[in-house]
Amino acid sequence: MSTAAEAGLRRILAVVDLLIDAVDEETLVPALLPLLLGAVPGDSIVWSPRAGSAERPLTLPAGLLTPDVRDAFARESAADSLVTHTTLGPGTPMRRSTLQTRSEFHALAAYRDVYHPLEAEQQLAMSFPAGYAGGVPRKVCVAISRSGSDFSDDDVAAAALLRTRLSHVLNRLAPPPLPPSPVTRRESAVLALLARGLTNQQIAHRLAISPRTVDKHLEHAYAKLRVGGRVEAANAWLTRGRTAVHSAR
Template structure:
């Protein structure tokens, strides 16, 4: 990164750091988008929580994504290599030109229906962890677009530095993780024996209950531990309660 670009970026990062006083993402993003476009200059920017979120994309300029464009993107984006990088790949800052030629880009249905109407001839996109929603990990994608010139190596470096700060900031703003529902004493006893390798029949015999009751206790415990089977439950139990690994008296 050139000295001039680095000096400019540090000024932007200082302002971004000041936004650490924000209390929620809703109030943060409108102030943040102009700063991001100053750090990575472009004609537009889209801030988009990933699939599964009820939060709509935010854009600068506002109203960039019409309903028709959003519907076309949902329908056609699966064939887009840059979208795959931010949703299925590592999400590091990536220029579209690194992934495909202009001819390949223009051949996409999404180019005709989404990118050309938005003036997105050149793009730089990234995604990053953004806390969680209802206990489910959440990510945000940020896409910068230009009409006439591609993004430079300095722009990619600036985006990489911003990505780290944005992920940290949004993680701080995320609500506390939900407190797991505690297992009952009887569920604890079943899990302790499960973690020692006993079968359901053996657990039933040790606790003087029926195997069907063991199944019910495990079913409830799986839901509380958010696991899908015996091995995961045993590992989760040992992690939460190491004393369970000690031999029973």
Template sequence: MTAAPGEAGLRRILAVVDLLIDAVDEETLLPALLPSLLRTVPGDSLVWSVRPYLPGEPVVSLPRDLLSPRELAAFAAHRARDPLVAHTTVGSGVPMRRSDLQTRAETRRLGAYAEVYRPIGAEYQLAMAFPAGRGPRGRRSVCCVVNRSARDFDDADLAAAALLRSRLSHALTRLSTEPDPPTAPRGAGDGITPREAAVLDLLARGLTDRQISHRLGVSPRTVDKHLEHAYPKLGAHGRVEAATRWLHRRPPP
């Protein structure tokens, strides 16, 4: 039987969940999310990669710049023969330890071990992958790998990762998926984002923050943040004025 996270582990999981619920966009989410993930599934470093990979995009890691250009090139050359990479690319992507797939001797024979894993202290690894909505190239996924140098991951670490995986997928899908075009404001010069437009549409129909949050699958705090960002763009100073101005600016149904 897989061990469940203890009380402290559950508190760290809930801290990650709170971040995901309140997230407005990925750009501001990741700097807070990655350290929180590394506390929840403790390790020496973490790599967060979006697939399909877009040339020129930096690899996101903690610590920053964990992988040099030379190590990234070596990883690309050897990844096809790495069973953990295969698991997160064409396998189920559920949280998996490298030690569940290979012995230590087999790991050390990998081409990527000498050129990538050993230099960055990734003697032990726990990896998972999950759907993350749509990007410039269509459907995308995220692979998250936690590395350790001194000891392997235990069943509680695996359980914590499993509890977070579906929540990470849901949050990243929500942040990457824009509302249908009719919710977008008329005119491109006002700076209203599609997500702000969706909130304003529901506000103009008389819904409360809690009702809007339930309809859009976000927290009331996130709804409030969207409104705070939208007020100056509309030249409004409160909910009533914002709703009134939005009613006169949104496209007809």
């Protein structure tokens, strides 16, 4: 293996080592961006959530995207084939030069208002599933830019290798929400009376069961609805618990 290849492998392994120890995305990404720029060398990197998310992109150098650049990208990126591949397509690592000629790139309004000011003459972009946010599947897009020479086949291969590991780690850090366990019909009956403001004694009298049994039904229902008290349980049952009633009694 050549010296350059050994150095490239070490840079990739540095990213992998960081991912293995990751405990949350908030601390991971700032440490990750410079290592990604080492593994797939470039002048800048943009790490951004799926379009439409309220999350702001993170960049290296920091503050790379001014408000004017972000606004221009929002207006003009729909005509950019690399953006389409990354956000709506398969998201595999892709060089801009694979999708369009230099003249086609320079003809884009986004080149004038976004890429040229950033000196992003060459780009390699990818996206990948990145766990869940607010119960909704999330995707992260990564774009690495250069002002000089184009990205090599080795750069694309390194990005592909890291893409799989990035997705795996982010899915681990933000797993899908667990489906709510269904409440039984008896637990639902208790919750319905609870939502009407009845006390445990009144619920017990109405259902001809003991107050202790009411306590147990509520304990189980709290766990299934993932709530911590009477008010939360009543609200949860009114908004979503009715759809989770199990046929068991």
